[in-house]
Amino acid sequence: MTGRTRENYNRNYLEYVKTQDPPTKHFKNCLAAFGVGGFICCIGQFIRYMLGYAGLSGDELAGSTSVILIFIGCLLTGLGVYDRIGRYAGAGSIVPITGFANSVTSPAIEFKTEGWIYGMAAKMFTVAGAIIVFGVFSGVIVGLVYLFL
């Protein structure tokens, strides 16, 4: 009984909060994400072409392209530019691999003040750690399923 009334209070409150929220600019947000995300992928395509002309191919080409993009992401994060792009582009800057680089570099720089081991090195993996944990685990499952299939 009390639980139900509390739920009602919560729902009323959440509805009230919604009426007070400024309207989010869904369309503008989405356009920015599409444009910036697409542009970063075009940079990736450009790097692929350049490395292709340099004679790389296959896994080496794909890996080197990611390494260069990750370097760009880390550098822009260090310079403080990436956060500014992120505020404008939202998911357009989070989802590309440069966003992964940003999620590693940003806490590494920020928590440097808490020491090199427990600060910089440990906090580096706040987001990337989750990606690596789920990535490795799901990758092992896929490998085993394909092995026994």
Place this chain on the structure above:
Amino acid sequence: MEAEILSIFLAYLKAFAVGGGICLIAQIIINYTDLTAGKILVYFMLAGVVLTSIGLYQPLVEFAGAGATVPISGFGYLLANGAMKGAEKGLFYAVTGALTAASAGVTAAVVFAFLMALIFKSRTKRN
């Protein structure tokens, strides 16, 4: 020559459309739910793993090139692809294949982040 220029232009257009499209889906999800950036990254990476393992992501990579490999779902593609290739060689490679394929990306992220932490100081965020 002209045909070559056209095909290069088309490749950029496809990369833009597919890569932008993946980011657009993420932005729509962010707008209508309150998922944080970290969760979006994990879900999209897992989506890449699942789509690759059922054979749907490979055609997208062949179609869009960097448009499919640059978003974080391409990282999932890399992991799953490594695991699937490894599974052909035996148990050991089936288990290690995923992280082996992703080693370049993880190494780059760690090394460059370390270097940036050495060079740059944290700045106060201007909102």
